[in-house]
Amino acid sequence: MILSDKQRHSAVREIENFKRAISAIEKADFEEEWHREIQIKAIQSEIERLQQQVLEYDMLKSGGITFAKSFSLEKLPEVLVHARIASGLTQTDLASRLNLKPQQIQRYESSEYQGASLARLIEISEALGVTVEGIYRNRHDEEGGIFNWTRASDIRWERFPIREMVKRKWFVVAEDEDEIQATKRYFEIACDGPTLSAALHRKKVRSSATIDEYALLAWQACILQRANLTIQNQDIPEFVLDESWLPRLRVLTQEKDGPKKAINLLAEHGIVLVIERHFNSTCLDGAAMLNDDGNPIIGLTLRQDRLDNFWFVLFHELGHIFLHLMSGQSYDFFDDDEASTTDTLERSANDFALDNLIKPSEWEECKSRHALSAEAIRMDAVRLNIGASVIAGRIRKERGDYSLLSGLVGQSDVQIQFES
Secondary structure: OOOOHHHHHHHHHHHHHHHHHHHHHHHOOOOOHHHHHHHHHHHHHHHHHHHHHHHHHHHHHHOOOOEEEEOOHHHHHHHHHHHHHHOOOOHHHHHHHOOOOHHHHHHHHHOOOOOOOHHHHHHHHHHHOOOOEEEEOOOOOOOOEEEOOOOHHHOOHHHOOHHHHHHOOOOOOOOOOOHHHHHHHHHHHOOOHHHHHHHHHOEEEEOOOOOOHHHHHHHHHHHHHHHHHHHHHOOOOOOOOOOOOHHHHHHHHHOOOHHHHHHHHHHHOOOEEEEOOOOOOOOOOEEEEEOOOOOEEEEEOOOOOOHHHHHHHHHHHHHHHHHOHHHOOOEEEEEOOOOOOOOHHHHHHHHHHHHHHOOHHHHHOOOHHHHOOHHHHHHHHHHHOOOHHHHHHHHHHHHOOOOOOOOOOOOOOOHHHHOO
């Protein structure tokens, strides 16, 4: 874990040194090619590990996220470090609050608070606003968050949306079985070990603080389970970081059944798309994640049953895949399209969606932006070879007026395609 700016600079230098080492290995002569590959893979693994640590430090320090986590007591030292960074405090700042020498905080953090008394841990927790189970906000008090479970024993099973899960027929509660035991059985059998492990251990970046963690875990486990079944039963190719096929996806926005056809197009390029309704305790629109084998997966809830929303959320999640997930970042992204977009990662995914649906130069030439008429929108749609719902939806969002052009956004045209 990176604890300070100095350690961050050292990690960045180390990454550059590793990259130079790879270049040297690529140019060197090897009697056996597999010797070269083994060395390169080992170094790449170290690069990804360091990049992940730099990313986490930068995200926490930026103050543009909330760090929320359910954790057991033995994880408190790690959480205190995260809380200190997310609060915008240096080790010296925290020491000043506690009337300690900076070297004492450095020793605490470098040793994971070994030797710190319970009274001292409580004092530091109070200074950082940390409780054993809860949420602490960044210094800007903005929405968003990151959280994860360390192990299955940290889970409070009764907090799952059990009744909704049963209503959706995910599992049946036997006569001689209580709901909690049935829920455990579902995760142990239907969502087998690797699936539950993937849902538990990968940190989740959420764009809204209103998402219930347990409803989110249940939804994610279902998405991973269904995606893994698709990968097992279909010939899904390996994903390649190549955006050249995205214009074909954009063309599908013109077709009323485009959302359904998008599943096949995404699968052709190694991305599994799964549709599953959100839970009542969330405002979730979509998510982007990787399974244990590194296959990119998109989950959509269709919470807003409109064509314009479907396409924007889909391209937003694709943005997370192309820009973030495939660069070694072990995060899963969960998005609410009405949440704050102050976070850099969310803003970049938004820009990816906007620019790939309608290029900036194309948008500047759209007369419908000012005419606000159905005829003007349809003319622009034909000229750009894009669905009218995409143009209408963008106009509504930019103007902040969702009463405009309601007849063009494809209301109630999405869920019906996936009822089966």
